[in-house]
Amino acid sequence: MTSIVPKEQSSENKKDLSTEDHEDFRLFGLIAFLIADGMTFAGFFAAYLTFKAVNPIGPDAIYELELPLPTLNTVLLLVSSFTFHRAGKFLEKNEATQCQRWLLITGSLGVAFLISQMFEYFTLPFGLTDNLFASTFYALTGFHGLHVTLGSIMIMIIWWQTRVPSGRVNNDNKFPFEAVELYWHFVDGIWVVLFIILYLL
Amino acid sequence: MTLSLKPNDSPPEKLQPTGWLKYLSFSLDHKVIGLQYLVCGFLFYLIGGSLAGAIRVELTSPLSDFMPREVYNQVLTLHGTIMIFLWIVPVVNGAFGNYLIPFYVGARDMAFPRLNAVAFWLIPPSGLMLITSYFINGAAQSGWTAYPPLSITTPAAGQIIWILSVLLLGGSSIFGGINFIATILKLRRPGLRLMQLPMYCWAMLGTSILVVLSTPVLAGTLILLSFDIVAHTGFFNPSLGGNVIVYQHLFWFYSHPAVYIMVLPAFGLVSEILPIHSRKPLFGYTTMVFSIMGIVVLGLVVWAHHMFTSGTPPWMRLFFTIATAFIAVPTGIKFFNWVATLWGGKISLNGAMLFSCGFIINFVLGGITGVALAQVPFDVHVHDTYFVVAHFHYIVYGGSVFVIFSSIYHWFPKFTGKMLNENLGRFHFIITFIGFNLCFAPQHWLGLNGMPRRVAEYDPQFQLINQISSVGALLMALSTLPFLWNIFQSILYGDDAGNNPWDALTPEWLTSSPPPVENWEGDAPLVVEPYGYGEKHSIETEAQKK
Numbered sequence: 073m074t075s076i077v078p079k080e081q082s083s084e085n086k087k088d089l090s091t092e093d094h095e096d097f098r099l100f101g102l103i104a105f106l107i108a109d110g111m112t113f114a115g116f117f118a119a120y121l122t123f124k125a126v127n128p129i130g131p132d133a134i135y136e137l138e139l140p141l142p143t144l145n146t147v148l149l150l151v152s153s154f155t156f157h158r159a160g161k162f163l164e165k166n167e168a169t170q171c172q173r174w175l176l177i178t179g180s181l182g183v184a185f186l187i188s189q190m191f192e193y194f195t196l197p198f199g200l201t202d203n204l205f206a207s208t209f210y211a212l213t214g215f216h217g218l219h220v221t222l223g224s225i226m227i228m229i230i231w232w233q234t235r236v237p238s239g240r241v242n243n244d245n246k247f248p249f250e251a252v253e254l255y256w257h258f259v260d261g262i263w264v265v266l267f268i269i270l271y272l273l
Numbered sequence: 274m275t276l277s278l279k280p281n282d283s284p285p286e287k288l289q290p291t292g293w294l295k296y297l298s299f300s301l302d303h304k305v306i307g308l309q310y311l312v313c314g315f316l317f318y319l320i321g322g323s324l325a326g327a328i329r330v331e332l333t334s335p336l337s338d339f340m341p342r343e344v345y346n347q348v349l350t351l352h353g354t355i356m357i358f359l360w361i362v363p364v365v366n367g368a369f370g371n372y373l374i375p376f377y378v379g380a381r382d383m384a385f386p387r388l389n390a391v392a393f394w395l396i397p398p399s400g401l402m403l404i405t406s407y408f409i410n411g412a413a414q415s416g417w418t419a420y421p422p423l424s425i426t427t428p429a430a431g432q433i434i435w436i437l438s439v440l441l442l443g444g445s446s447i448f449g450g451i452n453f454i455a456t457i458l459k460l461r462r463p464g465l466r467l468m469q470l471p472m473y474c475w476a477m478l479g480t481s482i483l484v485v486l487s488t489p490v491l492a493g494t495l496i497l498l499s500f501d502i503v504a505h506t507g508f509f510n511p512s513l514g515g516n517v518i519v520y521q522h523l524f525w526f527y528s529h530p531a532v533y534i535m536v537l538p539a540f541g542l543v544s545e546i547l548p549i550h551s552r553k554p555l556f557g558y559t560t561m562v563f564s565i566m567g568i569v570v571l572g573l574v575v576w577a578h579h580m581f582t583s584g585t586p587p588w589m590r591l592f593f594t595i596a597t598a599f600i601a602v603p604t605g606i607k608f609f610n611w612v613a614t615l616w617g618g619k620i621s622l623n624g625a626m627l628f629s630c631g632f633i634i635n636f637v638l639g640g641i642t643g644v645a646l647a648q649v650p651f652d653v654h655v656h657d658t659y660f661v662v663a664h665f666h667y668i669v670y671g672g673s674v675f676v677i678f679s680s681i682y683h684w685f686p687k688f689t690g691k692m693l694n695e696n697l698g699r700f701h702f703i704i705t706f707i708g709f710n711l712c713f714a715p716q717h718w719l720g721l722n723g724m725p726r727r728v729a730e731y732d733p734q735f736q737l738i739n740q741i742s743s744v745g746a747l748l749m750a751l752s753t754l755p756f757l758w759n760i761f762q763s764i765l766y767g768d769d770a771g772n773n774p775w776d777a778l779t780p781e782w783l784t785s786s787p788p789p790v791e792n793w794e795g796d797a798p799l800v801v802e803p804y805g806y807g808e809k810h811s812i813e814t815e816a817q818k819k
Contacts (some may be wrong), residue, residue, distance in 0.1 A: 075464065094380075097459045101385055104451040108489045115490035115523055122519050129514070155727070200504060204514045207506035211497060 095256050106258045109219075113262050115216065117269055120208045124273075125226050127204055135198045135205040141192045145185050146263065149220075152181035153260045155252050156227075166243050168236045175231040178256070182224035189217055209270065216266055219259045226252045287783065298393065301386035306393050307372030308688060313393075313683075314364035317400055321355035322750060324348050330748035332739045337729035342367075345729035346414035347407060347431070354418030354435065357531070358442045359400045361673050365538040366484075369680055370477050370641040372688075373545075374453060376781035376788075377471045379462025379797035384455035392448035406434035416727055418524060421498065421509035421517050429502050431804060436495045436502075442598060443488045446534075450484030453477050455538055462797050468562070471779050471803045475562050476541025479569040483530040483537075486573065492525035492616035494520060516585055525576035533572040535669055536636075537565060539676035540607055543629050546683050547611055549777045551618025557610040564603030571600045582656045583647050590649045596632040597647035601640065608637055624698025628679030629707050635671025639664055642717065646755040657727075660720025666713045678705070678756070685760075686774045690786040691767030701752055707746025715742050779803045 129135055159174035228251050230248040233241040241248050292297050295305055296312070298754045327348050332671050340348070371389065375382055375585040383389045406412045413435035415424035424432050457470070457478045498520065507513025548555045553559065577585055577593040585593075611633055620626060642664040655661065667767040679700070683691050722724075723736050731739070754762045773782040781788070783798045 087499070094460060097384060097455055100459055101388070103448070103449050103456050104485055106455055107487045108447050108451070110489075111486055112489040112493040115493040116497075119494075119519050119523060121571070122515060122522070123508075127514060127516050165593075201506050201513075204507055204516075207508055211500065211506075215493075215496075 089159070096247065097248055099106075099250060099254070103253060106255065110258070113215070113265075116208075116212050117265070121271065123204055123208055129203055129205050133203040133205070135203065135209075135211075137196075137271055138192075139271060141188060142267055145188050145192075146267050148181050148185045148188065149260045149263050152178045152185075153257055155181065156256055160249065160253060163234065163246065163249055164243055168234055168239070168242070172231055172234050175227060175234065179224055179227040179231060182220055182227060182256075183222055186217060186224065189220075190214065196207060212266060212270060214260060216259070218261070221254050223252070223259050227256070274546050293448065299390050301382070301390055303371045303383045303389065304788060304792075305600035306389055307368050307370070309393050310363050310368035310371060310396070313397055313400075314360045314368060317355050317359035318364075319320035319753070320404065321352050321360055322753070323703070324355070325353035326746060326750055328352060329743040330812075331729055332731070333736075333743045335731050335733045335736055340729075342729045343411065343414060346416075346427075346583070346727075347412040349727055350413045350416050350435070351404065351407065354403060354413075354439065354668070355400070357417060357535070358439060359396065359403075359670060361535045361677075362442075362446060362531070363396055363488050364677055365455075365535060365542070365673055366446070366480060367396075368479070369473070369542060370449070370453055371536065373473060373685070373781055374456055374477055375378075375460075376784075376792060377474050377779065377803075378457060378497035379465055379780060379799065380456065380460045380461055381791040381793075381797075384460050385452050388448050391450050392445045392452070395441050395448075399438040399445075399724045403436060403438040403439075406431045406438075409434070418528070419495075419498065420524075421501065421515075421520050424498060424510065424750050425501050425510055432502055433499060436499045440492055440495055443492050446484050447488050450488070453481040454485065457481075462799060464799050464801060465801070468559070469801045469803070471541075472558070472561055473538070473541035476537045476544070479565045480534050480537045483534055483572060487527045488528040490523055494523040494527075518580070521580050521583055522577065525579045526573075529576040529579065530572050532668065532779065533568060535673050537568065539632070539673045541564065542676050542680045543611060543632055545779060546625050546629045546679055547614045548804045548806055549683070549775050549779075550621045550629075551615050551624065552806045553614055553618040554806055555610070556613035556616075557606070558804070560606050561610055567603040568600060571596060571603070575600060578647050578652070581652045594647055594649055595692035598644060601644050604640055608633065608640070622699070623695045624693065624702060625679045627699060627702040628675050628682060628705075631702060632675040632679065633670055635667050635675060635709070639667030639671055642667065644770055654799045657722050657725055658720035659716040659724045659726050662714035662726045663713045663720060666716075670713070671709060675709075680701075683775070684781075686762070686770035687781055687786050687788070689764055690770050691763045692770045693763045694759050697755050697762075701759065704748055704752035704755070708745045708750075708752055711747070712742050712745025714750060715745075778805055 155174050155178045159171045159178060162168075162171035162174060193210075199211075200207060200210045228242055230249055233239045233248065236242075283778060295302075296309055298305075300306060300309075307444045327340070328345070331337065331345055331348075337345060349579075366546070403412070410428055410430040413419065413424070413431040414427040415432065419432070419435065457474050461467075461470075491758055497506075497508045501508050501515070503509055505513075507515040509517050511517060544555055575593055575597045577589055581590055581593075612709050615630075642660070646655070646661065666781065682693060682698050685691070719735055719738055722735070724731050770786050772784065772786050777780065778800065780798055780800045780803075784793050
């Protein structure tokens with residue numbers, strides 16, 4: 073529960089203004105934000121499924137997708153969630169070097185995903201405005217790719233900030249790490265849904 | 274949110290300007306932010322109101338002689354967008370929410386003060402951007418709904434600026450919603466249970482849930498729409514194989530809840546004002562809470578009643594008609610609760626009370642036409658006519674704006690420490706109430722007789738009624754003058770209000786007026802019975818407990 077104490081008593085031994093006077097619930101706020109973000113994707117998915125159901129693609133349109141590359145992408149993201157979790161374990165044990173190593177692997181997997189996604193974009197036989205399916209495909213994967221890009225940048229920032237001795241993220245100040253990890257798992261989960269709806273259905 | 278300042282390096286109180294300058298600063302104080310929202314919203318209300326005046330002037334004659342048709346479309350779009358996204362939503366949520374919610378939960382500020390300031394400071398630039406678009410090749414012309422293909426075929430620059438502006442305002446709204454949910458659920462004072470909170474907290478909780486769940490869908494939709502305009506994709510463009518109905522579904526998935534985002538907080542504010550000025554407990558607290566949450570759940574599944582003439586299949590019409598009719602139940606419960614709160618009370622007919630009573634009357638009229646509009650056989654006849662305009666304005670002006678005025682009369686002594694002139698307040702109410710009903714009641718008749726909305730020209734047989742309506746609009750415009758006079762007069766020369774001029778029991782009145790920076794000099798009072806009027810005093814401070 074929250075505790076409200078007069079300011080004079082609480083201002084000492086506090087690190088952070090935003091957690092002053094009460095417990096830290098920035099993670100709660102982040103979860104609320106991710107629910108909102110998930111609703112954006114839900115809107116996109118609903119639009120895609122409706123288009124698929126009621127707007128038939130013309131007979132001469134090209135909209136076949138290859139499966140191997142997106143399957144590789146799925147594996148890359150799932151493994152990166154696991155490696156992020158590993159990094160967190162080492163952060164709790166204050167083993168910064170190991171934590172940084174696993175974070176670097178996670179970030180590299182994110183970048184690998186983006187490169188692989190780019191490769192898919194350039195090899196696909198259709199462009200953004202070719203037909204409704206193509207537009208929806210690029211909008212959905214592009215919006216998700218934007219999330220992966222932001223996530224990879226944030227992982228690199230966290231990687232930099234976990235360095236000893238001068239980094240700001242450590243076992244005592246874990247929120248930035250936890251926030252990025254939660255976000256990364258969210259982006260990962262969205263990809264799984266996207267993969268099923270867009271490639272498998 | 275993830276910023277962390279070391280308090281010893283930079284004490285924020287020292288950096289903040291004092292006096293009136295703090296209202297122009299990136300202040301983290303929830304009371305400053307609340308008043309920033311209120312004043313900023315009111316300035317936009319004056320702009321949006323002037324645009325409404327221009328519309329009513331145009332409609333005094335059947336021909337489009339006051340302004341060209343393209344300009345009429347722009348004025349109409351700007352009026353709708355400004356009134357909804359820059360006046361009602363920020364004021365009923367942001368202004369009163371920020372000012373009151375931390376008091377009600379017994380906190381010293383909102384859960385995320387910095388995010389709160391960001392949410393406010395997104396509003397002025399996006400509002401100015403929206404208005405500026407009028408001077409750059411013309412503003413958007415497709416109404417506040419921005420339906421394609423109209424929004425794709427009208428000039429692109431204005432429409433793109435409109436989309437950017439609404440996206441920013443939506444972001445501001447989502448940040449605010451997250452903040453309110455965290456504050457109400459997590460920042461409550463120890464010992465204060467959810468069912469002891471003042472009703473406005475429940476209204477804001479429900480509203481914020483709607484904001485977080487539905488606003489992102491609008492954002493996604495507008496991003497797709499901007500692709501259609503800029504990159505010539507075909508999501509909503511039938512000539513490229515797209516589907517305009519999908520846009521309507523996604524748009525109304527936000528914009529129907531948006532009506533509740535505008536009116537649920539107003540319900541909450543009225544539930545605070547009525548008990549204090551009739552000296553009785555709020556009738557039916559528990560049913561009130563459940564009806565708010567019922568409206569939240571039902572409000573998410575009624576959107577397609579805006580689309581009965583869009584070729585919706587019969588099963589969809591049936592489902593959405595029934596779901597919409599169900600919303601009348603919790604709304605009716607709330608209406609009867611308010612009437613029962615007034616019943617037998619010791620009513621003081623001051624500005625706050627009169628505007629709240631005006632709200633109840635207008636809202637029940639708007640509610641009745643709302644239930645009528647939910648019925649498919651009726652709706653297909655009056656769809657897109659002035660009947661819808663009348664219904665909508667009875668809800669958002671007769672409902673929300675009346676409550677905003679009521680709340681300003683009620684909380685002005687707390688904001689400034691000065692009393693308003695109640696006689697000027699009564700005068701303001703009478704002109705507003707007459708002007709409002711004169712303006713919008715005749716529009717029901719216009720709609721039933723088939724006058725379409727959003728058109729600059731109309732059949733000459735409607736001229737007289739339109740002129741009556743315009744006279745009403747003129748009265749509404751004039752009614753702002755005594756209000757503004759009253760505000761300036763009272764800030765400069767008003768009587769001292771004291772800490773608690775209404776003898777209220779809710780927490781914001783249990784501190785000085787205006788309140789100190791962290792709301793209370795000592796500990797926050799524990800108010801477990803905020804509506805205990807006519808009963809024994811039930812304020813228990815932490816000190817008394819010890």
